Amino acid sequence: MFPALAPAHYTEAKMAYIVQRLLYGLVVIFFALTLAFLLAYVIGDPVLMYVGADAPAEVVAEYRRQLGFDRPVYVQYLEFMGGVLQGDLGQSYRQRAPVMPILLERLGYSAELAIPAIILAVVVSVPVGVLSAVRRNSLADYLARTGALVGQAAPSFWIGLMAIFFFASHLGWLPSSGRAPPGSDLLTRLSHMVMPVVILALMPLAYLTRIMRSSVLEVISEDYIRTARAKGLSERRVVIVHAVRNALIPYVTLLALQFGWILAGSMVIESVFAWPGMGRLLMDSIRLLDIPVIAAGLSMVAVIFVLLNLLADILYTVLDPRVSNK
Amino acid sequence: MLTQLPQAEPGTYDDDLHQIAVKPRGTFYVAYKSLLASRVATLAALLVVTLVIVAVFAPLIAPHPPGQMHLTDRMLWPVWTEQRSNPTFPLGTDSLGRDILSRLIYASQMTLVVAVSSVILSGVIGVLLGLLTGYLGGFVDILVMRLADLQLAFPSLLIGLIVMSLLGSGVKELIFVVALTQWAMFARIVRAEVIKVRGMEYVQAASVLGASHLRIIFTHVLPNVVASLLIVASFTLALAIFYEAALGFFGLGIPPAIPTWGNMLAEARNVLLRNWWFAFFPGMAITVTILAFNMLGDWFRDYLDVKIE
Numbered sequence: 001m002f003p004a005l006a007p008a009h010y011t012e013a014k015m016a017y018i019v020q021r022l023l024y025g026l027v028v029i030f031f032a033l034t035l036a037f038l039l040a041y042v043i044g045d046p047v048l049m050y051v052g053a054d055a056p057a058e059v060v061a062e063y064r065r066q067l068g069f070d071r072p073v074y075v076q077y078l079e080f081m082g083g084v085l086q087g088d089l090g091q092s093y094r095q096r097a098p099v100m101p102i103l104l105e106r107l108g109y110s111a112e113l114a115i116p117a118i119i120l121a122v123v124v125s126v127p128v129g130v131l132s133a134v135r136r137n138s139l140a141d142y143l144a145r146t147g148a149l150v151g152q153a154a155p156s157f158w159i160g161l162m163a164i165f166f167f168a169s170h171l172g173w174l175p176s177s178g179r180a181p182p183g184s185d186l187l188t189r190l191s192h193m194v195m196p197v198v199i200l201a202l203m204p205l206a207y208l209t210r211i212m213r214s215s216v217l218e219v220i221s222e223d224y225i226r227t228a229r230a231k232g233l234s235e236r237r238v239v240i241v242h243a244v245r246n247a248l249i250p251y252v253t254l255l256a257l258q259f260g261w262i263l264a265g266s267m268v269i270e271s272v273f274a275w276p277g278m279g280r281l282l283m284d285s286i287r288l289l290d291i292p293v294i295a296a297g298l299s300m301v302a303v304i305f306v307l308l309n310l311l312a313d314i315l316y317t318v319l320d321p322r323v324s325n326k
Numbered sequence: 327m328l329t330q331l332p333q334a335e336p337g338t339y340d341d342d343l344h345q346i347a348v349k350p351r352g353t354f355y356v357a358y359k360s361l362l363a364s365r366v367a368t369l370a371a372l373l374v375v376t377l378v379i380v381a382v383f384a385p386l387i388a389p390h391p392p393g394q395m396h397l398t399d400r401m402l403w404p405v406w407t408e409q410r411s412n413p414t415f416p417l418g419t420d421s422l423g424r425d426i427l428s429r430l431i432y433a434s435q436m437t438l439v440v441a442v443s444s445v446i447l448s449g450v451i452g453v454l455l456g457l458l459t460g461y462l463g464g465f466v467d468i469l470v471m472r473l474a475d476l477q478l479a480f481p482s483l484l485i486g487l488i489v490m491s492l493l494g495s496g497v498k499e500l501i502f503v504v505a506l507t508q509w510a511m512f513a514r515i516v517r518a519e520v521i522k523v524r525g526m527e528y529v530q531a532a533s534v535l536g537a538s539h540l541r542i543i544f545t546h547v548l549p550n551v552v553a554s555l556l557i558v559a560s561f562t563l564a565l566a567i568f569y570e571a572a573l574g575f576f577g578l579g580i581p582p583a584i585p586t587w588g589n590m591l592a593e594a595r596n597v598l599l600r601n602w603w604f605a606f607f608p609g610m611a612i613t614v615t616i617l618a619f620n621m622l623g624d625w626f627r628d629y630l631d632v633k634i635e
Contacts, residue, residue: 153564155571155572170600264481267484
């Protein structure tokens with residue numbers, strides 16, 4: 001799809017840049033973990049969560065000693081960080097079970113919504129954005145731009161509510177919430193996914209359409225497009241081969257970042273549609289102050305964000321040879 | 327910046343000269359003309375003005391007090407539907423018999439208070455930190471800017487939800503949370519400008535001539551960032567409104583006794599079976615308001631031709 005890059009393009013400068021971004025990402029993760037620790041063990045009192053707020057003082061003290069919370073904060077901090085390195089993020093207060101397996105299971109459910117949503121956003125935003133740019137100021141462009149503006153303004157939880165009302169309560173076409181029980185047939189499973197996936201896709205869809213449009217508009221005034229037209233290529237070929245391919249460079253970079261926003265949006269959408277993903281787990285934990293789960297979720301989100309940012313950086317350097325000159 | 331020429335006194339100037347001296351238009355006049363030239367921006371500005379008027383004159387406009395319950399008129403439908411309705415409640419009533427239109431109107435007050443206070447608080451914190459880090463550089467700069475990076479690395483709604491649940495719900499808390507997630511945007515812009523300006527020859531000259539730091543800040547740094555700050559401010563307004571709605575929806579925003587659009591949605595969520603109008607109108611109010619501020623922000627960006635990352 002993209003021009004094969006000569007090995008010469010992989011200059012040391014480019015590698016150095018990526019390594020620098022990688023190190024920087026590790027620093028962000030380190031800070032996020034520290035923040036998570038502070039949240040879990042310094043601001044929130046884990047012992048009170050175990051014994052209840054009105055337990056007698058001696059019981060609290062006994063639990064504190066047993067669970068090791070009477071030791072200096074830095075010892076607990078080192079232990080927490082050591083645990084993280086071994087993939088241990090502590091115990092959930094509510095479920096009294098290790099956080100990590102719970103989190104990973106829920107993450108899988110979240111991916112069931114997030115991946116189709118991002119695919120949907122791409123499949124729609126690329127052609128619509130290109131059309132909107134090529135037929136600038138046409139009715140189609142006008143509709144696309146209005147749609148994108150409204151899509152960015154309307155809160156997804158409200159659209160979710162109205163969709164549940166209309167498609168589930170009123171028309172009865174789709175189930176109102178939840179993930180299909182295990183062992184259901186494909187159609188049932190899909191019917192549970194339709195509303196959350198589409199609504200989760202709306203926000204990135206609106207944003208990506210705008211990006212695609214402005215990106216194509218920027219490219220289309222470049223000299224090489226004029227050259228391509230001048231040498232007699234068909235308009236279709238000029239647009240698809242020359243304009244869109246170059247316009248995709250900023251698009252792909254921002255796409256990686258949008259995936260992170262889908263992660264945030266899924267907290268809202270999963271709560272509205274009672275989907276048992278990581279977003280809903282986090283929302284429930286926030287409401288119940290199940291702090292180890294919040295801390296672990298925060299760390300997980302940080303890791304995913306850093307990886308996506310890194311991916312965006314790498315894509316950008318690989319796709320656009322000009323970046324390495326900087 | 328355009329400044330007004332001294333007004334010519336009649337008779338003191340040569341007549342020809344007097345005729346050429348056209349009064350230059352002020353910055354705001356030019357901006358105003360451009361605003362009117364863009365239909366989208368005009369619409370956005372009209373919506374914002376309407377919102378302000380509605381909020382300020384809420385007691386005069388609203389047909390009923392927002393908390394008044396009409397127990398015999400509960401769950402009335404909007405008047406244009408075929409269902410049970412009452413013309414004094416144009417958009418119907420909620421499950422406690424409170425007029426939805428009146429609640430929408432009063433809720434706009436809280437929306438504006440939260441939005442404007444959040445912008446002011448995050449703007450002040452951001453601008454101060456931006457100036458400080460830009461000027462001092464070194465350790466403070468690294469610390470604050472890494473903090474800003476970290477901040478921007480997380481979905482801000484997640485931070486908002488966690489902090490709100492630890493702090494407890496309330497208006498001040500909500501404003502604090504928005505400022506907490508938005509200061510970094512303001513700080514980055516101001517810091518970049520300080521660093522750019524600090525190296526310029528005219529600023530070094532001003533400094534050599536004995537201009538104080540404050541003078542340099544007010545005459546050389548701030549005028550250059552006003553445009554960018556305005557853009558960030560209008561998007562922050564939209565974001566604050568979204569936050570109020572989202573946190574209210576999850577029961578972590580402003581206490582439920584106060585009518586806000588987010589709280590109305592949260593109440594609607596609990597009873598939504600066929601009472602679609604409970605949720606529809608507050609959602610529309612949120613969408614239209616966010617849309618207006620976003621469109622204004624877009625127009626600012628195009629008009630001032632500023633690039634913001």
